[in-house]
Amino acid sequence: MAKMTLEELRNLRASKQKSLQKRSIEGKEGQIIIGMGTCGIAAGAKTVLDAFLSELDAKGITNISVTQTGCMGLCHVEPTVEVVVPNMPDVIYGNVDAKVAKQIVQDHLIDHKLVSDHVFDRPAADIYVKDGDK
Amino acid sequence: MAFRNYILVCGGTGCESSRADDIYKNLIAECEAQGVKDEVQIVKTGCFGFCEQGPIVKILPEDSFYVQVKPEDAKELISEHIIKGREVTRLLYNKDKSHKHAQVEEIEFYQKQFRIVLRNCGFIDPEKIDEYIARDGYSALEKVLFDMTPDEIIGELKTSGLRGRGGAGFPTWMKWNFTKMAENDQKFVVCNADEGDPGAYMDRSTLEGDPHTVLEAMTICGKAIGANQGYIYIRAEYPLAIHRLEVAMEQAREYGLLGKDILGSGFDFDIEIRLGAGAFVCGEETALLQSIEGFRGMPQPRPPFPAVKGLWQKPTCINNVETWANIPVIINKGGAWFQKIGTADSHGTKVFALTGKIKNSGLVEVPMGTTLREIVFDVGGGIANGKEFKAVQTGGPSGGVITKENLDTPIDFGGLQKIGSMMGSGGMIVMDEDDCIVDVAKFYLNFTVDESCGKCAPCRIGGRSLLNILEKITNGKGTQRDIDNIHSIGLAMRKGSLCALGQTAPNPILSSLKYFPEEYKAHIEEKRCPAGKCKKLISYSINVDKCIGCTACARKCPVGAISGERKQAHIIDQAACIKCGACLVACKFGAVEVH
């Protein structure tokens, strides 16, 4: 995109705000967000990313995008993965490895079940008011 | 079929110990009894980081957060919440839901974590500028470019009460104002991303997770003080942060948010990255500027301060990464909003990197004035492996220890100083009963001695002498005179060093000496290390009455110091033993003893 004017920036923000809220980018219905800070990568987030990509491929799932984000602050359970898909609550999984990634694809995405023992949360997530809520 | 509800039962150690497992079983049984087994999935999770209020049960998708749940409550949770769809108010943490959107002061009470700096970390894709923009990104820049004068920008900072997060806590608005007042045709904006204290990684994570916030903030500063060029000084050993910054700068330039005539406002500003080689002293602002200019990174006497004569002798405004990350939020929400968070002495939040013997190590952002107890025990989940809390080192190699007695001191700039530590950049290293306080002090001193630039004699020679004394003490050769010497050398360093590295290097020793005199005494008078850490003062031996001759220790010993026949008591050759402790861990019968 070329340089923007004030007007264009505001329009872009307005349009992206909606899509970020719904977290549905470019025709995708859901998102797998992998914590790729240094801590996550050191703990194997790259392998997890690859595992998700290949497993989604293998299962023929095309409406889920895999993206990265920074450190979620849950360094003790890295690698962490947030799964945001329709009809399921948003969940953060911790201690994810390639095997758990496969399980998430099968259980969470296909069978609509949470993967026990790997569910974590942003620390006390509902006790602070999220920035966008007010 | 999809489930209607998901019940998350905390399976962390804290909640487990208060019968979370019974809750889990009862919930399953109740779901079955009340006929909703197929509609609800019950899941055990990791620690919610809120152990003090445990056991925790959270029900999705309503996001109801139940605390102090008892196994007997399972029935009601199912019949009320799941079947009738009514929350069980008496168990809710936030009992009055309508208050959820009340003013800051009220909500603050409920908040342990409050994210300003890390607002986007772990939420947006740092390599997509659109996601940053969607979260109000660059709207503060819009505001300052089109609707605010430089004085109004600085006035907003003044109202906010923001103090620098790089360590010294200097009021940010004053720094900006000095740089603005300095007359010159060229000025610079610098971001200090050197972050080199042991155990600290707040700034790195911020840059990795949300690089645009720093770019936006620096541009705002440029507008406020009249600068058109910024530099980010970052260590080469942070490749991911550098990469994300480069991507972000590229995207910002493409969108016209960096470079010439930003958003058609006529204002030009651009940023370059300068790599540091990872010397701790280069985080000191004057040394950092020397390093950017291509000289050896050595601190310079102040005044003149960088605000008057900085980079290439031009007025320069230098701030820390975390300081920068606060700026766009302050501009967007107003200084008055920010000012209400925290304490009278320090406003806003602070990011800490919790490491050491803590259960949930990680990054936490809490309002200023949160107590150490809340950080360590609520957010951090307490000490790992059920050990006893001993102390926390804050402020890294310039700071000191905080002990049990001071756990309830509200943490802000002034509060920490009062108890002999300091805020520093925000590393928090938690120690348990197995850590030797003298050894920890030695660790930090070793670091500062290594990192001293060598310019001043008190720092260069004093640091080394202090280290020698600690070596002596941990080797069991210390005397009472050494303690006196520590005090006088420490004083000389504090008074005679040019920069804060030398001035504060004695802090870890002085503060541990103040709070744990008996531990120094044990090393000096009894030649004993109570924590069993100092190798010269301990010995391992095998208790013949307990040893069953399983040979486990002998097989683990890396130097073959253990001998003995199978099923016969084993023995350690003290001359050969290197005191690695492997046998202690290996023995399942408690036969290996430390003295």
Ligand SMILES: Cc1cc2nc3c(=O)[nH]c(=O)nc-3n(C[C@H](O)[C@H](O)[C@H](O)COP(=O)(O)O)c2cc1C
């Ligand atoms: C030895 C030494 C190391 C320092 N390291 C850093 C550092 O890594 N990052 C930082 O932001 N400030 C560091 N500082 C503090 C800076 O000198 C300066 O106070 C800070 O960059 C000012 O920014 P602020 O006002 O936003 O805190 C260090 C100071 C000393 C004496």
Ligand code: SF4
């Ligand atoms: S106090 Fe130490 S690090 Fe600082 S300038 Fe002097 S010698 Fe260098």
Ligand code: SF4
């Ligand atoms: S402490 Fe280490 S070296 Fe000494 S006996 Fe035990 S295993 Fe061997």
Ligand code: FES
């Ligand atoms: S163990 Fe349940 S909240 Fe920490």
